[in-house]
Amino acid sequence: MTAVLPTRAPTQRPTGGKLIDQFEYGLDAPICLTWELTYACNLACAHCLSSSGRRDPRELSTAEAEAVIDELQRMQVFYVNVGGGEPTVRPDFWHLLDYAIGHDVGVKFSTNGVKLNKARAAQLARTDYVDVQISLDGATAAVNDRVRGVGSYATAITALENLAEAGMKDFKVSVVVTRENAGQLDAFKALTDSFGAQLRITRLRPSGRGADVWDELHPTMAQQKDLYQWLLANGDGVLTGDSFFHLSAFGEALPGLNLCGAGRVVCLIDPVGDVYACPFAIHENFLAGNVRSPGGFQTVWQQSELFADLRNPQTGGACTKCQHFDSCRGGCMAAKFFTGLPLDGPDPECVQGYGESALAARDLELVTPKSHIDHSHKGPVRGQPTLLGMPAIPPAKICDESPLAGLDLR
């Protein structure tokens, strides 16, 4: 691992004081962590944070995944956010779900809904200690399918119907806020309410394939302002994964943890067992270790040099001199990194406008960091997102284009 972090002088953990100040120095185990079970996915979302698509042959086996769960139980990590890829396409997904629950590790999993038929929905409704999040990035099929792929809205709605019909409680609709759906927040809320579900909205990051579409999809400053107002008005009834803390610099702090928790209170275990500082930082610079190494996950969490480095408050850099630093604490590390901004400078979406000027001031020659981990589908995918234009797939036979193509009717 190369050092990418601005040097932070190691300081002593304070006694007493605010919880957030304690969190900056890290915890003995994560509060919760994200665990991506597979890079395989039936979809090819334009903004996928993990560049998922194809399964990696090195993915953890069932026995290795069970060993990770045993370790999380020992460390008293009480719940994990399971994702992918599409976690439910792993044949042992339902087994691992039961195994985790049976070992005091609650599971909240994110899915596009592809496997949530009536039988699975009924199974989930009978299971305590499991939470389901259905991803939906548009309140209408037109908006959703442009980024998630044609047919993905219908799949998600069917899954939501099945869950509601099965009597599942407290399931979530999980939305990544983009320039195209930022105006649909009330519509998302109404849609979610109609299923008796709960709305969860999170921030778009320039991570994975998200880097390719971030310029086009990240909310405008005006939309950020509206989002902030909407969160202040609706925040209590809406989950955010505490992902919009950069908006707190507009004024009043948003509910939840207004701090980057990467390597401090959260982290990511990827499908091959690599441990990264956060789900939005799948890049070798944020790789802390692997759960397969001696000592397993606990040793990575407690002894990695990278995490030790992250567990210090930021003391230098332009942001620390800003009057809003206490509100936003400099924003999202991954968002800065993948847009080529310095990690001790402003977030690219800094609501005070320092991000825009920092982006404008980037060297024209600058190549933004790109992860070498890419499991994107190589061939065409059914219902590919149309955001980036229609896929250029040459017709296999001339009549695939049109039944009359090439026919000389004269």
Add this chain to the structure above:
Amino acid sequence: MTGPDTGPVTIPADELPFDPSLPWQKSPSVALRPEPFGALVYHFGNRKLSFLKSQPLVAVVKALGEHPDVPSTLRACDVPEAQHPAYVTALATLSRSQMITRRDPS
């Protein structure tokens, strides 16, 4: 980053005011995870997560079940008299999220 959903704890409408003169205990559904500054508190039933911000408070929560009421617990844990009101306030908060529960007098 994806953070924990550490939203505000909801208070059931039928909640009684906290009475320190009654016997209390750490809820049987609650686990305490030691942390450098105190402990993480997790309730397996309502899945609420909270934190105890000091080691003395952790000791008090653990000891509640062994004493007839809150004041005697605080004295047994050597909490200075002047700090008792602050501890009662903290325990009242924990009772609202069911992290500590009333115990039948034995």
